[in-house]
Amino acid sequence: MSIVLPTAALQTTQRKLAILADAAKYDASCSSSGTAKRNSVGGKGIGSTEGSGICHSYAPDGRCISLLKILLTNFCTYDCLYCVNRVSSNVQRARFTAEEVVKLTLDFYRRNCIEGLFLSSGIIQSPDYTMEQVVEVARCLREDHDFRGYIHLKTIPDASPELLARAGRYADRLSINIELPTQEGLEALAPEKDGPAIRRAMARLRIHIDDAKGAAQDQRRTSIIALPQSRKAQRTAAPRFAPGGQSTQMIVGADVTNDRTILQASASLYSAYRMRRVYYSAFSPIPDASPGLPLKQPPLMREHRLYQADWLIRFYGFSHDEIVPSAPDDTSSTTGGMLALDMDPKLAWALANRAQFPVCVNTAARDMLLRVPGLGVKAVVRILQARRVRQVRLDDLLRLHVPIKKVMPFVLLPDHHPGSTLEAANLAQLVKPAPLQGLLF
Ligand code: SF4
16 A cells, blocks of 8 residues: 655655755665565565665666665765765755655555665764664664565764664665775865774674674574474574675765775775775765865766776786786876776786786686686686687687677687787777777766
8 A cells, every 4th residue: 555645745755855865866885786685475575675686776787776765864964075965065955754764665665666775864963863763764664564675774883883783684785985085085075074983883884794694604504404394483583684785985086095095995995894895986066065175076987997996806806006006016007096097907907917918718727817808707707617628719709709809919729829919019009999989088
């Protein structure tokens, strides 16, 4: 049954929704990949994540997914200079009650407009007070309405550990924005934010997430040897804590921090707090901006290159300082600690490290195949499978639909040798993709 609001209340809700959905659009960290499957079978619960989660973004399989992405309120007592909701900003303000967010979520869900909720908030009264309201939305959805859709809560690092622990019980994913990669950046642009407190909160989330995963694994192991009649009871006993893990977001281009420092910060976030994702959000100039902020947005291609570099760190075995070497090893393609905008970071690395090529496709280790420009993880898996039974030849690469022009100078095959192409001064021009007509620059 959908929720019917009186006309005046509906207009108020719609007005608040317009303001608070617009205020939430600057947060990029809403992808839902990696959530655990919720099962609505056998219950009267509403919705199911179908194992892939929900968001106003793209799932790992390329599917566009939707969620209700709003702020509980855009009132905020903090004055982060890059934020349109800061206390000194002259924007229209609005505030939902927890009950209103619950009603909206259920109503949108029942009308099949969304698959879940992404909820963030400005800080009102105190971090604990705000976090209580955010947690209450999730509690009410889960406990009072048996809501089984996706919930991503943006948490407030200064809130009490108990509140963060409660948030994890109801949410599929939690996130805490690191905002800026350096403490100096935070001090300059977000003076009320406390870098060490943000990292402490991330560490607490990691402990809870690891504990819950460990308990779930123990339970699975026990259930394998348990009698069939006791398996169901054991399944319901596992503690649950943000099965989709935690993520964070960094603003790019609001200060002078270069890409090397940003990637270094990301690498430390992935290893220390087991982040599921670090999101990069190109700074958008805002109305009434502080004079300390740039007047122009950084090129969107910079954000894109950072995502590519991040991918190399997570899935291709690169370290951040290989992708953007420190000063003595600096190359023309990574001048000043910045990623090249005109080519992807893997190609830039290969061009700067030509001595490591050509790579023999039939004998090279997986790690080295992954470093060949144009060969992705799936293509490398297929090559490794194929070469168990026979020699991989040029035709096989063509059948894999890899960008052959890009791959050929860097590989050896029984029927292909790159010859002196690798030494060519214009190799970058030969293998670079055609310019994108300035769309992302
Ligand atoms: S805490 Fe800072 S970033 Fe968050 S809403 Fe308030 S002003 Fe914006």
